[in-house]
Amino acid sequence: MPAQKKTGRPSQTRLRDIAWEVGQNYPVTHTADYIDLLMITPETGHVHWNVRERTVNALVRKHIISAGKNNPVIRIHDVTDIIFDGHNSHRHFEIRVNTFEGQYTFAQDPAARHYIAEIGFSGAGLYHAVARSEAVFFDSGRPSGNYSTSGLFGGGKINRVFPVENIFNAHVYERMNNELASIKRKEALSIAVIDTPVNGAPDSDRPVNAHVRSISTGLKTFGCRPVLFVRKDKDELHASDTSILKSVGMISETTYNDVAAEHKKKAFHLVHCHDWYSSLAGIDIKKKLKVPFVVSLHSTEYERTQAGEMSGLSKKICTIEKKAVKLADLVIVPRASTRDQVTDHYNAQPDRLVIIPDTAGDKQTGQSGHSSEARQWFGIPHDSKVVLFSGEMSHAAGADLLLEALSTVCRNHGSSHFIFAGEGPLKGELESRAHHMGISHRCRFPGHLSRKAFESVLMTADFVVIPARSWQDEGFAKMAIEYGKPVLATHQAGVHCIEHGKNGLVTFDNPGSVVWGVQELLHNPLRDNMVRAAAKRSAGQSPSLESIAAQHYMFYEIVLKKYQGGRRA
Numbered sequence: 078m079p080a081q082k083k084t085g086r087p088s089q090t091r092l093r094d095i096a097w098e099v100g101q102n103y104p105v106t107h108t109a110d111y112i113d114l115l116m117i118t119p120e121t122g123h124v125h126w127n128v129r130e131r132t133v134n135a136l137v138r139k140h141i142i143s144a145g146k147n148n149p150v151i152r153i154h155d156v157t158d159i160i161f162d163g164h165n166s167h168r169h170f171e172i173r174v175n176t177f178e179g180q181y182t183f184a185q186d187p188a189a190r191h192y193i194a195e196i197g198f199s200g201a202g203l204y205h206a207v208a209r210s211e212a213v214f215f216d217s218g219r220p221s222g223n224y225s226t227s228g229l230f231g232g233g234k235i236n237r238v239f240p241v242e243n244i245f246n247a248h249v250y251e252r253m254n255n256e257l258a259s260i261k262r263k264e265a266l267s268i269a270v271i272d273t274p275v276n277g278a279p280d281s282d283r284p285v286n287a288h289v290r291s292i293s294t295g296l297k298t299f300g301c302r303p304v305l306f307v308r309k310d311k312d313e314l315h316a317s318d319t320s321i322l323k324s325v326g327m328i329s330e331t332t333y334n335d336v337a338a339e340h341k342k343k344a345f346h347l348v349h350c351h352d353w354y355s356s357l358a359g360i361d362i363k364k365k366l367k368v369p370f371v372v373s374l375h376s377t378e379y380e381r382t383q384a385g386e387m388s389g390l391s392k393k394i395c396t397i398e399k400k401a402v403k404l405a406d407l408v409i410v411p412r413a414s415t416r417d418q419v420t421d422h423y424n425a426q427p428d429r430l431v432i433i434p435d436t437a438g439d440k441q442t443g444q445s446g447h448s449s450e451a452r453q454w455f456g457i458p459h460d461s462k463v464v465l466f467s468g469e470m471s472h473a474a475g476a477d478l479l480l481e482a483l484s485t486v487c488r489n490h491g492s493s494h495f496i497f498a499g500e501g502p503l504k505g506e507l508e509s510r511a512h513h514m515g516i517s518h519r520c521r522f523p524g525h526l527s528r529k530a531f532e533s534v535l536m537t538a539d540f541v542v543i544p545a546r547s548w549q550d551e552g553f554a555k556m557a558i559e560y561g562k563p564v565l566a567t568h569q570a571g572v573h574c575i576e577h578g579k580n581g582l583v584t585f586d587n588p589g590s591v592v593w594g595v596q597e598l599l600h601n602p603l604r605d606n607m608v609r610a611a612a613k614r615s616a617g618q619s620p621s622l623e624s625i626a627a628q629h630y631m632f633y634e635i636v637l638k639k640y641q642g643g644r645r646a
Contacts, residue, residue: 112151114194114210117182119217124151124172125180126196128207133177133198142200148175149196150204153183156212157190163206166193189217239298246624253631260634265302268633269336269348269362271355273308273328275321285375288435289351295626301633304339306332306358322393329357333365340366346637347371347406349629353378353394356401363404369640371633372401373409375435377418399423407636409629411435433628451530451537455496455521462493462599465538465562467531467553468545470501475544475567475586480507480520482544482591487516490599496521496534535560540598545570546586554581563603565594579603 087095112126128149136142150173154166172183185192191214197206228244231237241250272289286307293303308328336348336358347369350359356372363370378387378394387395402408402423408430410416416432419425452459468474476497483495497507497520504522511517526534535541541557543549543566554564554572564581566572567590575581582597584590 110196110208112194112196112208112210114153114192114213116213116215119215120184120186121182122153122185122192122213122215123180123182124153124194124196124210126151126174126178126208128177128196130177132207136198136200136205141205142198147198148173149177149207150174150199151181152195152197152204152206153185154193154195155190156193161193161212163195163209185215188215190215237299241621242623243621246621249624249627253627256631257634260638262634265300266630266633266637267302267343267345268296268304269306269339269345269368270303270351271306271332271336271348271358272351273306273325273332273355273358274352275325275328275354285351285435288375291622292626292629295623296630298623298626299630301630304345306335321390325354325357328354329361332358333361336362337366340368344368347633347640349373349633350401351375353397353401356397356405360401360404363406369406369636370404371407371409371636372405373411374398374402374415374419375411377415377422379418379422380415395422405429406640407431407632409433409632431628431632433625433632435625451533454530454533455494455523457494457521457537458492460492462490462539463537464493464495464595464599465498465534465541466496466544467498467535467541468543468549470497470499470504470507472503473545473547474501474549475546475570476501476503476507477510478544478546478586478588478591479542479595480510480514481588482595483511483516483520484514485588485592486595486599487519489596493599494519494521496523496538498523498526498531498534500524535562538562540565540581540603542591542595543567543570543572544584544586544591563598565591565598567591 110128110132112124115123117123126149133142133147137144137147150171152169152171154161154169156166159165159167170185172181174181191212193212194210195206196208197204199205228241228247230239230241230247230250241247270289270293272286274286290305293305296303309331332355336345339345345366345368348359348362348366349371350356351373352375359370359372362368377398378391382388382391399422402419402425406429408419408425410419410430410432411434413432416425416430419430420427451457452463457463466476466479468476470476476499479495479497486493497504504524508517508520508522511520511522523534535557538557540563541554543554543564545567546569548569548571549566551572551574554566555574557564558574558580564572564575565584566575566581567584567586569586572583575583577583581603582594584594
C-alpha cells in the first residue's frame with residue numbers, strides 16, 4: 078500500500094484539540110442578554126442564559142430592583158396556540174438561579190405544548206423580564222398519532238430522489254442504489270412492453286394486464302419511458318388449437334411491426350414481453366432490432382394444466398415458453414414454484430432467472446371506501462374516533478359495563494362515537510339508558526349486521542372493546558387484530574391473542590377499569606403501531622407496487638449493461 082502523501086494540513090484529531098484549547102483560553106464575550114430554551118426529551122427541558130452586569134446595575138439605578146437582592150428568576154411559559162405578550166400564557170412556573178450566566182435542566186409534564194423561557198428579576202411586586210427565548214415545541218411522550226409508512230428516498234449513488242409508499246421496502250431501494258451506482262444514463266430508459274393475451278376476456282379484466290399497466294406506470298417514477306403494446310380489438314381470436322396458434326402468430330407479426338415503427342422514431346433500449354403469447358414478438362424484436370429481450374412468465378403451461386395430461390396445444394405452448402426462456406436475456410417469475418418449473422422443464426440458466434412478485438392483494442384494500450360507507454350509514458363525522466362492541470347484548474358479554482363507562486368517556490372525549498352491534502336481552506334497556514345519560518347521539522345500536530356490513534363497520538372502528546364478565550370466543554378479537562384494530566378486553570374474557578400494550582389492552586370487569594382502557598386507546602395510537610408492524614410484515618410478504626417497479630427498473634439496467642458489454646466484446 079503506497080504511503081499517504083503529506084498535505085501539510087493538521088489532522089482532524091489535532092483540529093479538535095486546537096478548537097478545545099481556543100475555547101478554554103479565549104472564551105466568547107457575551108455582548109447581549111439572552112436565554113435559550115431546548116427540549117432534551119418530552120419530559121426534560123434545558124435553559125442557558127447570560128445577563129450582563131451593566132443590565133443589573135441599570136435596573137438598580139432605576140430602583141426596579143434593590144442592590145444586593147438581584148438574583149435572576151427564570152419563568153417557563155406555556156404559550157400553546159397564542160401570541161405571547163408577556164402576560165397571557167396559559168400557565169408558567171419559576172426557576173430561581175444564583176448566577177447571571179449559567180445553565181439549568183428542569184423537568185416538566187410532557188403534553189405536546191409550546192413553551193417560552195424568560196429571564197428577569199422580581200422587584201416592587203412586579204416581574205421585569207430582561208430576555209426571552211423563541212417558542213419551543215415539547216413533543217408528546219407517546220408515539221405520534223400521525224404515523225405514516227410513506228417517505229422520501231434519496232439515492233446518494235444514483236443521484237435520484239423519489240417518494241416511497243412503504244419505508245419498510247427501503248432494502249429494495251438500497252440494493253437498486255448500489256447495483257446501479259456505476260451506471261450513468263443521461264437519457265430515459267425506453268422499454269417496449271408487450272402484453273397480447275389470447276383469451277377472450279377484455280384486457281382491463283385480466284389481473285396480469287392490470288399488473289403490467291401498474292408496473293408501467295410505476296416505472297415512470299424512476300425516469301423510464303415504457304411504451305405498452307397490447308392486442309388490438311380488430312385482432313380476432315378463434316377457439317380451435319390450430320386457430321389460436323395462428324392468431325398468436327398474426328398478432329405477434331402485427332406487434333413486431335408496431336414496435337419496429339416506434340423504434341425508428343425513438344429507439345428502445347429493451348423489450349419486455351409477458352407470458353408465452355407475447356414472447357414470439359419479443360423473439361423477433363431481439364433478432365431483428367438487436368435489443369435485449371426480457372420475458373415474464375406469470376405461470377407456466379405445466380402449472381396451468383396442474384401437471385395433468387398435456388394436450389397438443391399445451392405441448393406447443395411449452396415449446397414456445399422453452400424457446401423464450403432460452404433466448405431471453407432475463408426471465409422473471411413471480412414465485413419460487415414457477416422458478417422450479419422453469420428450471421426443471423426449460424433448463425433456465427440461474428444467472429438469468431429472478432423472482433419478482435406480481436402485485437399482491439391486500440386484505441385492507443379499499444378500506445377507506447368501506448370506512449366512508451359505514452360512517453354514512455350511521456351519520457358519524459369523518460374525523461370522529463369510532464369504538465366498536467360486537468356480541469350479545471347481555472350481562473355476560475359486558476355490554477352494560479361499556480355503556481356505564483361512557484358517561485365518563487363521553488364527557489372527556491367530545492367527538493368519539495360508539496357502535497353496539499348485536500342483539501340480546503339488554504338491547505332495549507341499553508338504548509334507553511344511553512338516552513337518559515344524554516349520549517344517545519354518540520351511540521349506535523344497529524342490531525345484527527350482514528358479513529359485508531360488519532366488515533365495513535370493523536374497518537371504520539379505531540379499536541374494539543370486549544368488556545365481558547365471562548369467557549368469550551377469540552374469533553372476533555383475532556379478526557380485529559388481523560384487520561389492524563387494537564382490542565380492549567377484560568381478564569375475564571380470556572382473550573389470549575392480546576399482547577398488552579402492543580395490539581391491545583387488558584382490563585378488569587368494572588366500569589373504572591374499562592374507562593381507563595377506552596381512554597388510553599382513544600389517546601394512545603396503538604393502532605398506528607399495529608399499522609407499522611403490518612407494513613413491516615407486508616414488506617417481506619406483499620411488497621408494494623412501487624418496490625416491484627423498482628426491481629424491474631434495476632434488472633432492466635443490469636440486463637442492458639451486460640448486453641452492451643457482451644456486444645462490445
